[in-house]
Amino acid sequence: MKSLRAGAKTGFLFILIIWGLHTVKAQYKVEGRIVEVGSDYDDVSVAIECNGSKKELKLTPIGNFETYLEANKTYLFNFSKPGYVSKIIEFSTIIPDEVHFETIQPYYLPVRLFKTFEGVDTVFFNQPVAKIKFDKTLSDFADDRDYSLKVKYRIDKMRQKKKKPEKKTVVRKDKRDYPKQEIVLVKKEEIVKQPSQTIDKKEEKSTIDLPPxxxxxxxxxxxxxxxxxxxxxxxxxxxxxxxxxxxxxxxxxxxxxxxxxxxxxxxxxxxxxxxxxxxxxxxxxxxxxx
Structure with missing residues (x-):
């Protein structure tokens, strides 16, 4: 009788161990990095919200962060820094029943914060600038491409509404006739070489510069x-x-x-x-x- 009880107890403990391991594997890893904010990350805030609860994520000295998400939930990543436009990224971990986290590579999330500018609609940035969800075609997590393009279009429109510089009137001290000259004003962003596209991949630890x-x-x-x-x-x-x-x-x-x-x-x-x-x-x- 004692042996039966001992066997049953051992079997129960084995089930608990297996269940515990399964619970651990149900965590999906997301790692990322804050870029284009210089080298000062002391005042950068990274927080994650889910079902009313919120927690702060700790950044490394070079701006990296990581966290683990549970299945079938929707998370909001909040990124902010004084003097920069805050960003919210939505991450849905809803996956089909036949898919398991251990079959999917950890998600790498580089986040670019840009400085505030005249004409920026801060209310607009109270909603997510990107939505990430499981893509059955890729069998992986990916951003909602159409949604991201719509957000990018709105941001570009905001930048175009920047206040135009006032025209300056030049008064000549003498009254001699000078030939008329055509003055062409070139915006600063038009003469600065646009950076080529880069790939920031943790495994390669390098950057690939491509023609625009x-x-x-x-x-x-x-x-x-x-x-x-x-x-x-x-x-x-x-x-x-x-x-x-x-x-x-x-x-x-x-x-x-x-x-x-x-x-x-x-x-x-x-x-x-x-x-x-x-x-x-x-x-x-x-x-x-x-």
């Missing part, structure tokens, strides 16, 4: 290949109406190959080879059917 995108691309698929120092980059652009989607395949001379999807304002996101191949095939098929 063209202003216009034809409808359908466009492939570009760039021979860089120690690597070859294949950039694939799909245009569907006004929607542009970009994918990268980075081939290193030492044999490593990494794949990325452009997530608009969030930057590039590393994806698996299977997701990359499946996504390119799906995009091509969708265009052909149309």
């Amino acid at each position: 995108l063209k202003e216009r691309y034809p409808q359908g698929r466009t492939d570009e290949i760039f021979e860089l120092d120690g690597r070859t980059v294949e950039r694939t652009i799909f245009m569907t109406g006004n929607i542009r989607k970009i994918y990268l395949a980075v081939h290193h001379d030492w044999g490593g190959v990494f794949y990325f999807i452009d997530q608009a304002d969030l930057g590039y996101r590393c994806i698996s080879f299977e997701a990359y191949e499946n996504l390119l095939a799906t995009q091509s098929l969708d265009k052909k059917n149309k």
Whole structure:
């Protein structure tokens, strides 16, 4: 009788251990970094909200952070810094029943904060600037592309409403006739070289500088290949109406190959080879059917 009780007790403890391990694995890791705020992270605040509860995330000296999310919940990441526009990013961990967190790579979330400017609508930034959710096509988490593009459009419109500089009248001290001269005012942002697109990937610990995108691309698929120092980059652009989607395949001379999807304002996101191949095939098929 005692042996039966001992066996039952052991079995029960084994079930508890397995259940406990399963609970631990139900946590999904999200790691990221605050960029473009200089090197001062002391006054940068990163907080996460869910179901009314809120907690602060600790930043490393170089602006990195990490946290673990539970399944089937919606989280709000809040990023702020004095003198900068605050950002909110929504992250939904709702996944199909047959999908498990351990089969998905941790999510890397680079967050770019920009300084406040005249004409900025602070009320607009009380809503998420990006929404991340599970994508069945990728079998991975990805941002809502259409939503991000709409937000980017609104932000660009705000920047265009900056107060124009007043025209200055030049009064000459003498009254001699001078030939008329055409004065062309060039905005500062028009003469500053635009930074090329970069990839900030933790595993590579490097930056890839690519030629800037063209202003216009034809409808359908466009492939570009760039021979860089120690690597070859294949950039694939799909245009569907006004929607542009970009994918990268980075081939290193030492044999490593990494794949990325452009997530608009969030930057590039590393994806698996299977997701990359499946996504390119799906995009091509969708265009052909149309």
